[in-house]
């Protein structure tokens with residue numbers, strides 16, 4: 001495993017594994033970036049070095065995602081969770097309605113905030129089946145004139161993922177997407193979105209910074225008086241520097257974008273992510289010891305959720321896996337079982353190692369499961 005001494009396969013759902021090359025570069029730049037004699041976290045956010053980093057991160061983000069000129073790129077703090085209220089506060093007026101897909105806990109967190117600002121309509125929900133699937137187009141009922149339609153492109157806890165965007169949204173509305181856990185894991189047509197946001201700590205960098213990509217006219221919507229810090233437009237106009245940003249986060253995101261380009265861009269990311277998840281799903285489909293949570297057709301390439309025959313075995317599984325260098329496989333407390341998160345930076349060797357471990361664990365515990 002090259003110079004990976006002391007490192008394990010980290011299946012964490014986020015903060016998550018980062019590319020090794022990026023971490024090595026960051027080790028150097030934390031001490032002294034661009035021969036400035038100052039480390040990245042010690043530079044002023046209004047100085048020349050950080051000016052260049054902001055410009056580069058923005059340009060690399062645009063290049064990687066083929067972000068059209070109609071859309072602005074910026075970042076904010078407060079995590080993706082802050083966007084649960086930022087979205088309706090900025091975009092939804094009194095007496096207007098927004099449509100939301102209820103596909104899991106993170107979608108639910110957004111839904112909870114909407115009535116503080118305007119009307120809420122749930123256009124489809126996977127709740128009756130414990131969020132094991134993405135709603136089929138035939139199960140979707142939009143409201144008459146929603147301002148926007150919001151969906152969560154990858155549901156990190158339950159392990160379901162949209163293959164594309166919701167179809168047939170009503171004329172005059174636009175798409176808003178929480179893409180925290182699959183942003184830049186495959187090519188998407190950003191021109192189809194009014195606003196995309198993503199907490200960085202899965203595919204883009206460290207926690208504490210959220211990437212936003214928004215169409216300019218969407219940023220111009222201003223349905224009410226808001227505190228200055230809550231206005232999207234302020235953050236967009238200053239490209240994330242309305243106040244002091246998480247400078248290290250902006251820097252690291254830039255390095256991750258550079259790494260994605262060097263690896264072949266989003267097409268290459270998509271192929272690798274497909275291949276990695278296929279290793280595990282093919283195995284899950286070939287046996288009957290483990291039960292996958294997500295339905296076929298809705299399965300996430302980022303987070304794979306499954307269970308042993310008993311809850312007690314789930315606990316033994318995660319403990320023994322940890323000892324074998326397969327770390328952070330415990331499922332979220334909401335659905336329990338196991339969750340293997342394999343974002344862009346996670347190597348395919350880890351997927352093979354997991355399947356190898358799953359096979360021997362199933363073999364060893366098959367009789368206990370039958371008893």
Ligand SMILES: Cc1ncc(COP(=O)(O)O)c(C=O)c1O
Pocket residue numbers: 014078079080081082106152154155156157178179180181199207208
């Ligand atoms: C899809 C999704 N949305 C939102 C969040 C919340 O992010 P944060 O903790 O950065 O606020 C998460 C966290 O895992 C997530 O997976």
